[in-house]
Amino acid sequence: MRLLAIEFDQYSWHIKSNFTKMEWIQSERGGRKLLLGGYMYVKQKDLADGYEGFECELRRNTRQCRAKIKVMGDNQFRDRTEHNHPPNHGRSNATKVKAATKRRATESNERPQQVLMATLCEVTEEGRAALPSLNNMRRNIRRQRQENPNALPIPMTVEDLEIPVDQRLTLGGELFLYHDSGRNDPRRILVFTTERNLQLLSTSxxxxxxxxxxxxxxxxxxxxxxxxxxxxxxVPLVYCLMLNKDQASYARVLAALQEGRAFYPTRIMIDYEFAAKNAFSQAFPNAHVQGCLFHLCQRIHERIKQEGLQVLYNEDEEIRTQARMIGAIAFVPVEDTVEAFEALAGIARAELQPVLNYFEDTYVGRPQRAAGHGRQAARFPPIMWNMFNATLQGEFRTNNHVEGWHRRFQIGVGADHPSFWQFLTCLKREHAMNEVTIGQAQAGMAPPARRRVYQDTNLRLIRLVTNYHGRDIVDFLTLYVNTNFSVIWSCIEATTTPSLLTI
Structure with a gap:
């Protein structure tokens, strides 16, 4: 089993590769069970460093195996100890299929045979031998339904989806389905939020x-x-289910929120999605729509791979430094963006020219054909991705709080593409947890502290930006890359987003 390891915050993190797949299912007691490499783990406890401790299920059941593992998120783990028994891929697969069968049985009104036809397609050859007989599985489906006789039918299309009145409320009884564009809308949109959450949004x-x-x-x-x-x-305040990601749909969501209510955001951070950018800019013309630094660097790295430069990037330190310097242009004053780009382009190796061309077209703007007429408008102009003022003012530079929430919510759901009713139940539970966070904030509880390594890095970055004027631009970009970009680029290169990264 091959693991990809990177150094991060003085620990060796193991990230899943194509050969190591972490899967999550719901245990019979309602908890989470981890399937990894033919082994099954059950949760032992929460750890002080933010990890969750899991142990081999044989340790829990018979004390035969002492293997443990520390997990953070849905695809990161470390300190995995060895088992004293071989993996059982068949049993792991059978357990996964049985969990899916139970979930589908309790969430749909399909006949038992239909449930089995839908879930048994996931069984492997090894898993077949570990499953109970089909008759036993049908009996289990009927028994589970007797325990949950009010299961709602699973809608197969958005036109089939009818949400009963009691399902439109939070667990606390407040209206949660704020907007539904209707069953006959071919671009149907559902917006979940509460009056209290909208009030908080209006003050932020x-x-x-x-x-x-x-x-x-x-x-x-x-x-x-x-x-x-x-x-x-x-904190998350609005949740929208959408059928696409075009500008018109985003505009409809924002219009629904603004109906009868005023919002005054001054800064809106998104990834580099053109449709969302335009929708926010039109709905809130006085707000600064800002791109996420992590996504900017991620796009540069994706372009490096597309141009066939990944091996050279990995092996050549000069190429790697100069590629990272492209993202560091975000930390010069916005009015110096063109000068910084041209200075870097003047010293960059020829192999990086395709990446520089992409960055110029997309984020800087090509020079006009007529000399002295400036540059063409970039798809994402420098004012959107520049971080000079944000750094000096102590503002967020990444959207990673949101991505971290998305990962935690996915773990809570426990499956890819769940039924609508399973999704809605989990969303209501998540909303209830967020209400606790909001209540604690109102009572004066401080947010989680940044790790010391991030605090130190941020202070170094502020000092570097503060002392920008008077430095040679290329020297500034080089110094920034060498002192501040190692963590963010290590995470990008490992195709993972650290939930606490605020560099």
């Missing part, structure tokens, strides 16, 4: 928005969420 000047896809019911395309700062915390 800093918003964050992003979409996620794996956790979405199959009849929808994406879950788009809007988060905002409140007493130092970043």
């Amino acid at each position: 000047e800093s918003w964050f928005a992003d979409g996620t896809f794996k956790v979405v019911p199959t009849i929808f395309f994406q879950l788009w969420t809007i988060h905002a700062t409140y007493e130092g915390h970043v």
Whole structure:
């Protein structure tokens, strides 16, 4: 089993590769069970460093195996100890299939045979031998339904989806389904929020928005969420199920929120999605729509791979430094962006020219053909991704709080593309947890402290930006890369987003 390891915050993190797949299912007691490499783990306890401790199920059941593992998120683990028994891939697969069968049985009104036809397609050859007989599985489905006789039918299309009145409320009885464009709308949109959450959104000047896809019911395309700062915390306040990600749909969501209510955000952070950028700019013309630093660097790295430069980037330190310097242009004053880009282009190796061309077209703007006429408008102009003032003012530079929430919510759901009713139940539970966070913030509880390594890095970055004037631009970009960019680029290169990264 091959693991990809990177150094991060003085620990060796193990990230899943194509050969190591972490899967999560719900245990019979309602908890989470981890399937990894043919072994099954059950949760032992929460650890002080933010990890969750899991142990081999044989340790829990018979004390035969002492293997343990520390997990953070849905795809990161470390300190995995060895088992004293071989893996059982068949049993792991059978357990996964049985969990899916139970979930589908309790969430749909399909006949037992239909449930089995839908779930048994996931069974492997090894898993077949570990499953109970089909008759026993049918009896289990009927028994589970007797325990849950009010299961709602699973909608197969958005036109089939009818949400009963009692399902439109939070667990506390407040109206939660704020907007439904209707069953006959071919671009149907559902917006979940509460009056209290909208009130908080109206008082917040800093918003964050992003979409996620794996956790979405199959009849929808994406879950788009809007988060905002409140007493130092970043909390989710609006949840939208959408059938696409075009500008018109985003505009409809924002129009529904603005109906009868005024919002005055001054800064809205998103990833580099052109449709969302335009929708926010039109709805809130006085707000600064800002791109996420992490996503900017991620796009540069993706372009490096597209141009076939990944091996050279990995092996050549000069190429690697100069590529990272492209992202560091975000930390010069916005009026110096063109000068910084041209200075870097003047010393960069020829192999990086395709990446520089992409960055110039997309984020800087090509020079006009007529000399002295400036530059063409970039798709994402420098004012959107520049971080000079944000750094000096102590503002967020990434959207990683939102992405971290998306991962935690996906873990809570426990499956990719759940049924609509499973999704809605989990969303209501998540909303209830967020209400606790909001209540604690109102009572004066401070937000989680940044780790010391991030605090130190941020202070170094502020000092570097403060002392920008008078430095040679290329020297500034080089110094920034060498002192501040190692963590963020290590995470990008490992294709993972650290939930606490605020560099």
